[in-house]
Amino acid sequence: MIEAELGRCVAAWYPGATGVTGAAKLSGGASQETWTFDIVHPSGNVGAILRRAPPGYGASPGRAAGLDAEATLMQLAHDAGLPSPRVMHVLKPEDELGTGFIMQRIEGETIARKILRDEQFAQARPILARQLGGVVAGIHGLPAAKLPKLREMTATKEIADLDREYRSFGRPRPVFELALRWLRERDPGPSREVTLVHGDFRHGNLIIGPDGVRAVLDWELAHFGDPMEDLGWICVNSWRFGEIDKPVGGFGSREDLFAGYEAAGRKADPDRVMFWEVMGTLRWGIMCCGMMQRFRQGPDHSMERAMIGRRSSETEIDLLRLLAPKGK
Amino acid sequence: MQDEPTPTELIKAVADFLRNEIAPAIKGHNAFKLRVAINGLDLVTRQLALEGDSESAEAARLKQLLGIDGALLDLNRALSDKIASGEVDLQTPGLADHLWQTTMDKLAVDQPNYASYKRELGNK
Numbered sequence: 001m002i003e004a005e006l007g008r009c010v011a012a013w014y015p016g017a018t019g020v021t022g023a024a025k026l027s028g029g030a031s032q033e034t035w036t037f038d039i040v041h042p043s044g045n046v047g048a049i050l051r052r053a054p055p056g057y058g059a060s061p062g063r064a065a066g067l068d069a070e071a072t073l074m075q076l077a078h079d080a081g082l083p084s085p086r087v088m089h090v091l092k093p094e095d096e097l098g099t100g101f102i103m104q105r106i107e108g109e110t111i112a113r114k115i116l117r118d119e120q121f122a123q124a125r126p127i128l129a130r131q132l133g134g135v136v137a138g139i140h141g142l143p144a145a146k147l148p149k150l151r152e153m154t155a156t157k158e159i160a161d162l163d164r165e166y167r168s169f170g171r172p173r174p175v176f177e178l179a180l181r182w183l184r185e186r187d188p189g190p191s192r193e194v195t196l197v198h199g200d201f202r203h204g205n206l207i208i209g210p211d212g213v214r215a216v217l218d219w220e221l222a223h224f225g226d227p228m229e230d231l232g233w234i235c236v237n238s239w240r241f242g243e244i245d246k247p248v249g250g251f252g253s254r255e256d257l258f259a260g261y262e263a264a265g266r267k268a269d270p271d272r273v274m275f276w277e278v279m280g281t282l283r284w285g286i287m288c289c290g291m292m293q294r295f296r297q298g299p300d301h302s303m304e305r306a307m308i309g310r311r312s313s314e315t316e317i318d319l320l321r322l323l324a325p326k327g328k
Numbered sequence: 329m330q331d332e333p334t335p336t337e338l339i340k341a342v343a344d345f346l347r348n349e350i351a352p353a354i355k356g357h358n359a360f361k362l363r364v365a366i367n368g369l370d371l372v373t374r375q376l377a378l379e380g381d382s383e384s385a386e387a388a389r390l391k392q393l394l395g396i397d398g399a400l401l402d403l404n405r406a407l408s409d410k411i412a413s414g415e416v417d418l419q420t421p422g423l424a425d426h427l428w429q430t431t432m433d434k435l436a437v438d439q440p441n442y443a444s445y446k447r448e449l450g451n452k
Contacts, residue, residue: 172401172408175427178418181411242443307364310371313434317444320431324424326451 002035002097006050009095010039010102014088020048032067032220036105037082047107051089052100063077063221069148070219071101073196076146082138083207083215105213112203112241116250121195124212129252130235131212132201133268139216139264140227147196153225154190158279159183164174166286168295175316179282180321186275191226199223201230202239202251228269237318238284263275278322285315336376343369375437382433389426 007019023037032053038045038254065073068090077084085103115121163180166173199221207215235247235254243250248257258268292309294300333341346366354362383400390403394410410416411423417423428448435445 073397172404174404174407175431177408177411178427181414181417203382237444240443244447264423303361303368307368307371310438313431313438314442314444316431317442317448318419318433320424320428321444321448324418324427324430 003037005095005097006037009089009091009097010048012095014039014041016043017155018278020166021045026278033122041172045103048088048107049085049103050073050097050100051103052098054098054155055096063151063223065148065150067100067218069222070149070180071103072146072148073142073219074101074103074220076142078248080138080142082135083213085215085217086272108207108214110204110207110217112250113241115203115208116241116243120191120210121208123210124210125251126207127212128269129248129256130260130263132206132248132252133231133257134264135213135216135260136198136201136227136234137261137264137266139230141199141264142196144196150177150196151196151223153197153223153229155183155187155226155275155279156189158283162257162279162282162286165290169289173289173312173316175319176285178323179245179278179319182200183275183279183282188226188272188275191202191228194293195227196229197223197227197229199230202234203241226272226276227266228272229276229279231261231268231273231282232278235273235277236280236284237321238281238315252291274322278319281315281318281322285312285319288315336373339373339376343373345395366446372438372439378433378437382436384434386426386430388421389429393420393422393426 001023003023005021006023010020011018017039017242019040021040023035026034026036032051035052037048037050039048049169050068051067067131071087071090074084075087078086085106087101087103089102091097091100109115109118109121115124126148157310159180166176166180185210198216198219200218201216205216205218206213207217232286234257237244240246246252247254252296254270254273258270258273261268286309288311292312295302295305295309343366346362346369347380351359351362351366387403388399390400390407391397393416394403396403396406396407407416416423432445432448435442439445
C-alpha cells in the first residue's frame, strides 16, 4: 500500500518521523493523483499532501507545466510570502512513488458553494477580491530569473488553440463561432509585459479560511503570458456559482480585485481583463465539450463527464450576455 | 405504435423513485453521483417535452436568416460558416435574436436553474 512507501520516503528526510497514517486519495485522473496523509511524529502528527504521477506515468500531457515545475513555483511563491504551501520533498526515483512532490497540508475550504454561502466565511467574502488582487500581483511579480521553463502563450496562440479544439469536435456552435470571431477582431497582440501566469486562478484552486485566502494551489497550467489573463479568468461567470452580480468568484467586484492588484504595485487594464474574460468563458465552454468527447470515446465513460457536456450551453448564454447584451 | 406509459412518464417515475426513496439512504460520493444521475434523468424529461417545438422554431429562423432549407445540423453548420467568415455578424438583422432564442431554449433543457438564464428570463 502507498502508506508503506510514503512511510519509508518520509523517514528519509523528516527527522523523527516514524511513518504515515490516514492516506486517502483526494482526486486523480489516469496520470495525476493527489493524496492527503499525516506524517506520524512523536511531537504531533503533521498534515501533508502528495501530488504525483504514479510510476509509469512520467510525461505530463499537453499544456501541463509538469510536476517539477509545479513544485518549484509553489516553493517560489511560498518564499515570496504569498499564500502557498511549503514544498517538503520532491520525489526521487528511490522513493518508488513516481514523480511529484510532497507539500504541507493547509486547512481550509476549496468548495465554492461553501465559501459563498457558509456563515464561517461571512467575514472573508467582502475582503477576498482585494486580497486575491494582491496575491495574483505577487505571482506576476515572482523573480523571472528563478522561474522554471514554461510554455509561452499569447492571445493569438490561445485563440488558435481554442479554434482548433472546437473544430476537432465537428459539431457547429454558432455562439462559439461568434466568440471566436469577436476575439480575433479584438486580439490585442503580444502583451507589452510578459509575466508568469498562474493559468487556473479560480475557485477550487484557492484554499479559503474564515480569515481569507490561505493558499493558491494547482500550478499545472502555469505559463508565461499576459498577466491580465489571470484577472480575466477569475471573473468568468462559471466561477460565480450563481452570485452573478459579483464578478470575482461570486464574492467581489472587479474594482476591488484591481485595487488589490494596484496596491501591490501593478497596473490592471480593465479592457484587456474583459477580453480574457470572454476568452476564458469560451475556453470553459470548449472544455465542457471536450468532457463530452472523452465520455463518448472513453476510457472514462462516466455519467459526470456526460453531464458536464450539457454545461457548455451555460457558457453560451454567458458569452451572449458579454457580446450581445439584450436591450443594448 | 408503442404502448404506454410514455418514455417521459417512465423516466419521471424512475427519477422520482431515486429522488424520494433511494437518495435519502445514500451517503458520500455516491450521494453526489446519484444527484448527477437524477439531474440527467430530469434533463431528458425536459428535452422530450421541449425539443420538438424549440427545434422546429430554430429551423424556421435559420431558413429565414440563411435563405436555404435543410436539416437542422446542416443549417447550423451553414450559419457557423457565415459567422466565421464574417458574412453574418451581430449587425445582421435577426442574428442576435436567433442566437438568444436558441440559447434560451437550450438552457431551458440543460440548466433551467442557471442564474444567467433566470436573469434573462426575467428581462424578457
